[in-house]
Amino acid sequence: MANQGSSNTEQGIPWDQLIQFANSKKAEEKTTGKPAQLDKQQLAAIAMLIELVKDIEVDDTCKKITTPKFTSETFNQSISGTVIPRSRVICTLPSKNQQFPQEGYGYASGEEIPTFKKAQKAKNFAAMQALNWLQGQGPSSSRGEKRPASVIGESPARTKRRTEDEDNPDGSAPASITGKHPNQTKTEEENNSDGGALTADSSQASDPTPASTAGIQGPTIRERAAKLGVDMDFGIPKYFIERDDEGEDTWKGWPVFRHDGRIPPDTGVVTGVKGRQQAEDLVAQKTLEWLEGEKKSRDKLYEQMLASVPRPT
Numbered sequence: 001m002a003n004q005g006s007s008n009t010e011q012g013i014p015w016d017q018l019i020q021f022a023n024s025k026k027a028e029e030k031t032t033g034k035p036a037q038l039d040k041q042q043l044a045a046i047a048m049l050i051e052l053v054k055d056i057e058v059d060d061t062c063k064k065i066t067t068p069k070f071t072s073e074t075f076n077q078s079i080s081g082t083v084i085p086r087s088r089v090i091c092t093l094p095s096k097n098q099q100f101p102q103e104g105y106g107y108a109s110g111e112e113i114p115t116f117k118k119a120q121k122a123k124n125f126a127a128m129q130a131l132n133w134l135q136g137q138g139p140s141s142s143r144g145e146k147r148p149a150s151v152i153g154e155s156p157a158r159t160k161r162r163t164e165d166e167d168n169p170d171g172s173a174p175a176s177i178t179g180k181h182p183n184q185t186k187t188e189e190e191n192n193s194d195g196g197a198l199t200a201d202s203s204q205a206s207d208p209t210p211a212s213t214a215g216i217q218g219p220t221i222r223e224r225a226a227k228l229g230v231d232m233d234f235g236i237p238k239y240f241i242e243r244d245d246e247g248e249d250t251w252k253g254w255p256v257f258r259h260d261g262r263i264p265p266d267t268g269v270v271t272g273v274k275g276r277q278q279a280e281d282l283v284a285q286k287t288l289e290w291l292e293g294e295k296k297s298r299d300k301l302y303e304q305m306l307a308s309v310p311r312p313t
Helices: 002-010 015-032 040-049 119-134 156-167 182-190 211-231 276-307
Strands: 069-079 082-093 098-100 197-199 238-243 250-256 270-274
Touching: 040 082, 069 119, 082 119, 098 119, 119 276, 211 276, 238 276, 250 276, 270 276
Parallel strands: 197 238
Antiparallel strands: 069 082, 082 098, 238 250, 250 270
């Protein structure tokens, strides 16, 4: 009996019978135009050999991350009456209030979050989308809603400026705000690659800034803020300045970004500053400080994610 069992093992797998079975099912589908009839045991056996639901191609390099939080979900998907386990994982960046995959990062509008046969692959996919976002890849339109009203109360002029900014994607300031001819305003702003100043009353004179400060400190701060704004996909900041109290030379202001969905509403806001130019300089300084802090935060999180990826052996 022992010799007979050994002899059967040595005969190997009857591949011809397996091929014949597959060909008969293919012929059945061609004739009926419907999926071949298989019982649950046959489907389960086939599912162990091949993937009935194709996974998205993902780099299998492990992307374990310590700082982000991962939430996994495993559920059963029915295919021709056979239950197949599938997994999806959500990667949350608590410090950024972002979750991945999200629309534009992992799937398109109208699609569902991708699922995977293995939970680890789903985790890798979620981490990969988070890395893409931190690196500034992907469409900026999927990175959040419009910025909420300021905590100090958004003025009608600011609300109007936001609406007109959307209507003027070239960055030109409308005449209703600057008090100047639209063509004149556009020419001046095109020469200001470091971000222009927008005032509610451009005819009002302001305290002049000393030449040494304007030539050295002012442009440097604006240029740095403009570069950071572009690098971080917010756009070049413009500075909206208006009177704080009627009859007094006190001003308030705030930065206006083209893409500001993730910017805190009180960023760069100043009030009660004596002198229009001083208010504008202070807004630029506060805006730069926030951008530098945000960049450091992103860089730190990005380095943590890269450091947690195991090196190939």
